[in-house]
Amino acid sequence: MIVVAIIVEGALTPESQARALAASGLDPRSTRSDGAVGATLRFEGIVRRDEPHPEQRGEPRALLGLEYQTYDPMAQRGLESLARAVAERHGLASIVVWHSRGRVGVGEVSFVLEISAAHRAETLAATASFIDAMKRDVPIWKSPVWA
Amino acid sequence: MIVVAIIVEGALTPESQARALAASGLDPRSTRSDGAVGATLRFEGIVRRDEPHPEQRGEPRALLGLEYQTYDPMAQRGLESLARAVAERHGLASIVVWHSRGRVGVGEVSFVLEISAAHRAETLAATASFIDAMKRDVPIWKSPVWA
Amino acid sequence: MTVDVLIFGPAAAAANTDRAPVSVREPATVRDVLTAIAAQHPGLAFALDGARLAVNQSLASPDTPVQPGDELALISLLGGG
């Protein structure tokens, strides 16, 4: 079982994800070769152009981006222990999570979750439960940067 | 709303997917630029090393691969109309599906679904309902190629 | 009349052919054809549970009439993906 959780400065790009994953020394694709993996799921969270504005009765207001603040090292540890718990509960072959810290512009990626398992049901259930728990328990805050 | 459904000969590779998508003339990434998309989900189905063997009381037996047979053009039309129906029901920004025809070896990809939407809940629900309906209604059969 | 029903996947492998000829009395419906397959091709029984018939490349309801010359296909035991 491969578990990786990485916090990356700024928006997530294919390059920044690959670099951070390489630095971890772990490769989730290695779980593919033995034929036990039947499903992989990759989820990307992207910054949308508007957010409900708290001072305008929740009406959407235009954004430049979001500013992600992490409480370190608790955020990093929290992502990793959550990933491990979800992997064990759903019997995953691998789980890799990347999360941004700092400014991420509209249309850019701030969160990526990549899961592999024997069957699709586990990948879908694990994705939903990981994201729900992350938003509840991992000390990462987003603040709007209004346009 | 971008809807693409493509049947590809043999295993799906990054190259064969990109080539087939380019031939469709449609680009789901074009829906990303306006900031309305907050979530993308990519699901890959991979051929596992064993399947329950019908003549051995469902005991798993080793595979070389699976042979996918499509009933054409009903399979192609079925994938596309299912993709459109799921996109409309879940308010997706884009849905692209690739499915193999013919032999796909163990560890190779036979099915890819890529979805984008405003929020993650739509992407997860759409993925589950697309795959369930595809396995029920789209005339694509898989036959084991035993090792 | 005799109509050919296209068969696929595990059903075709079991029957060792990709088409099953069936005799039905005219006028015939989809239901009649499915019943005739069961009676005339016992080797396909395993594939008939929940099976449907496509008539001219569209899934058809049991009451759909079947004419000579229609393209008929047994849609059973799917499992793409």
Added chain:
Amino acid sequence: MTVDVLIFGPAAAAANTDRAPVSVREPATVRDVLTAIAAQHPGLAFALDGARLAVNQSLASPDTPVQPGDELALISLLGGG
């Protein structure tokens, strides 16, 4: 004693600071600190609904004792991803 509670995100923006000093009587628990934040920092009330306290970088239960020198952080209104 007076303890500093680290605050983050929208709560920090509203309070215009990243730490809120609160006075609590010793011996104090996590519950006492949360009650003291509400009383002494009315501007943070919006962030206290469902809020928890981390003590030395771990989520703590309401009865956890708080000592001088502990690192305290208000874990409220999360929303990563």
